[in-house]
Amino acid sequence: MNAIATALLIPFLGTVLGSSFVFFMKRDMPVLFQKTLLGFASGVMVAASVWSLLLPAMNMGGISAVTIGLLSGFAFLLLIDHITPHLHPNGELEGPQSRLSRTTMLALAVTIHNFPEGMAVGVAIAGAVNADFSTAGALALSLGIAIQNIPEGAIISMPLRSEGNSRWRAFSVGTLSGIVEPIGGALVLLLASTATATMPFLLPFAAGAMLYVVVEELIPEASQGEHSNISTIGFAIGFALMMVLDVVMG
Numbered sequence: 001m002n003a004i005a006t007a008l009l010i011p012f013l014g015t016v017l018g019s020s021f022v023f024f025m026k027r028d029m030p031v032l033f034q035k036t037l038l039g040f041a042s043g044v045m046v047a048a049s050v051w052s053l054l055l056p057a058m059n060m061g062g063i064s065a066v067t068i069g070l071l072s073g074f075a076f077l078l079l080i081d082h083i084t085p086h087l088h089p090n091g092e093l094e095g096p097q098s099r100l101s102r103t104t105m106l107a108l109a110v111t112i113h114n115f116p117e118g119m120a121v122g123v124a125i126a127g128a129v130n131a132d133f134s135t136a137g138a139l140a141l142s143l144g145i146a147i148q149n150i151p152e153g154a155i156i157s158m159p160l161r162s163e164g165n166s167r168w169r170a171f172s173v174g175t176l177s178g179i180v181e182p183i184g185g186a187l188v189l190l191l192a193s194t195a196t197a198t199m200p201f202l203l204p205f206a207a208g209a210m211l212y213v214v215v216e217e218l219i220p221e222a223s224q225g226e227h228s229n230i231s232t233i234g235f236a237i238g239f240a241l242m243m244v245l246d247v248v249m250g
Helices: 002-023 031-060 063-083 102-130 135-162 167-176 180-190 196-223 228-249
Strands: none
Touching: 002 102, 002 135, 002 167, 002 180, 031 063, 031 102, 031 135, 031 196, 031 228, 063 102, 063 196, 102 135, 102 167, 102 180, 102 196, 135 167, 135 196, 135 228, 196 228
16 A cells, blocks of 8 residues: 555655755756756656556557557547647647646646646556556656656746746645646546456556657657757666666566
8 A cells, every 4th residue: 555655646746846946946957957857767667668568468468459558548648739738848838829828838738748647657556456567667657757747847836936926836836736646546546446357458558658758758858959968878777777677676
């Protein structure tokens, strides 16, 4: 039970940490630090998608279910990006616009994108509980999402502060954007008793969702501009660490 609660809360804590930057940083997050985080998170999430989600799913069911689940995960995130504001880690916002302020739309975009990420963690935990696959993999996936959430939390809280809001208000709004992740994970776990038979689909679905985030958001941002080599090193370290964790502790 403690491990489940920890895995559910880790991504939210990443958002909290990023939002807390408003208390001790006057400007944007240093580029070098952001590139390192993006690369490391990408490596962890790619490795977790393979070792913790796709390979266990293949051992549990046929390749057809795994393929359909993987493509469905990609399609689900693609649909979300099409119908909602689309956030990049550097703060660039794409997608449908409205009369809401830019900062409000950033907060909305992060919140909406966090929900399926929380569901992915819930699927991984449900697999560890009901399908006897790597608990370490579920925790590592949760950690990768948490690292990705650090710059997202800062992207919300720091502009709010620059617009004249108090540090505590800016921190609170940034933090609340991540609360949907444990909620999404918990909703999946509530259905865990009936989820075992659908794990060969749900696990690759979560993998597809995570790989979409990596390919569409994390890697492009990590590769642009200066210090892209640092993000590549971060990717390698994150991938290797996740691989070792899953093999040794799985």
